Amino acid sequence: NLDLLARRDLAGLRRVCGVDADDLTDMIAELKALTPRPGAGFGGEPAQTLIPDVHVRPDPAGGWRVELNTDTLPRILIDKRYHAVVADAARSETEKAFVADCAAQASWLVRSLDQRAKTILKVASEIVRQQDAFLAFGVEFLRPLNLKTVAEVIGMHESTVSRVTSNKYVATPRGVFELKFFFTAAIQASDGGATHSAEAVRHRIRTMIEAEASDADVLSDDRIVELLKEAGIDIARRTVAKYREVLRIPSSVERKRYLKVS
Incomplete structure (x- = not known):
């Protein structure tokens, strides 16, 4: 009769169980003392710590300091010394073109990751500016906000802002939130x-x-x-x-x- 108990239908439980109010109270108290998932204490994966992509801290000079969490950013470096060795060893035009193309792709990837990091920081900074009252006073002061508003202010497309805020988290004095929480x-x-x-x-x-x-x-x-x-x-x-x-x-x-x- 757990469905009746879930609905707190005490009258129905008394009828079904054939007991008075005092007996039913004792029965419910006994059920409350039990563990609904007795196997939970004997296994399970360790809890995964959520690592924020952005940190927001009070600025001693006033306002908020928004910083990227460098630990979450991919690190890619181009070994220019190795590139020079390979380039010097290239003899044919095909080999030279291949080495040059590889170097160009590597440079493009480094620039793209740098631009991605700057975009995350720019979007997070604008969200913090828009939601300053939330950070200062709590969730009851959260302002209505949409992707278009942020996109127009920072001069980016709405779809870019949507991608940047997906599965990205910010650590604030009020806790860790997904960036989409603020919209x-x-x-x-x-x-x-x-x-x-x-x-x-x-x-x-x-x-x-x-x-x-x-x-x-x-x-x-x-x-x-x-x-x-x-x-x-x-x-x-x-x-x-x-x-x-x-x-x-x-x-x-x-x-x-x-x-x-x-």
């Missing part, structure tokens, strides 16, 4: 003011629900909509429900049952 949709303000970041709104919803101390404090989706509108955020009930599901937060009915069990 969030905009939600209109109810008073016609500045728009709100969708990520910041999700954070507000989670904070509201985490503050529920008893089943009497549980907020319905409609009540959350009202509270957000009082805070100047114009959002539909279905959007609140969608964000709640993304955050893996149960419905108000399930949360009430959970708090009663607790």
Whole structure:
């Protein structure tokens, strides 16, 4: 009957098990004391540490210092001495052309990697500039931002910014984030003011629900909509429900049952 327990359907559990409320409370307490994955302590791969591509630190002079993590950058050097030896040994025009072509390709690769590193730094610096309030005050101050805005400011194509931010991570005083984390949709303000970041709104919803101390404090989706509108955020009930599901937060009915069990 774990499905009934997951829904916190205490009345249904009492009927199925043929016990009273006190016995059911004891049974649930016993289940909570068990380990749901008893084999987890006897194996598994070691946790892989996430290595950031960019570091952001407070600048003593003010603002933020954005630096590439050189440990993550590929290092390629051209051995010019070896190239000179091979070039001197080339006799025919075909051999000379082959050596020259190899040297040109190597130089192109070195320049491309250098340009890639500069592009990552440029994109990360603009993201930090746009999201300064988040770094200073927290996720509730995250601004709406899209790829096009960053691309226009740094003079690059939107697809280039998209490639640069994929699977790239930045270490900040607030934690390590994927660069794509900073791109969030905009939600209109109810008073016609500045728009709100969708990520910041999700954070507000989670904070509201985490503050529920008893089943009497549980907020319905409609009540959350009202509270957000009082805070100047114009959002539909279905959007609140969608964000709640993304955050893996149960419905108000399930949360009430959970708090009663607790």
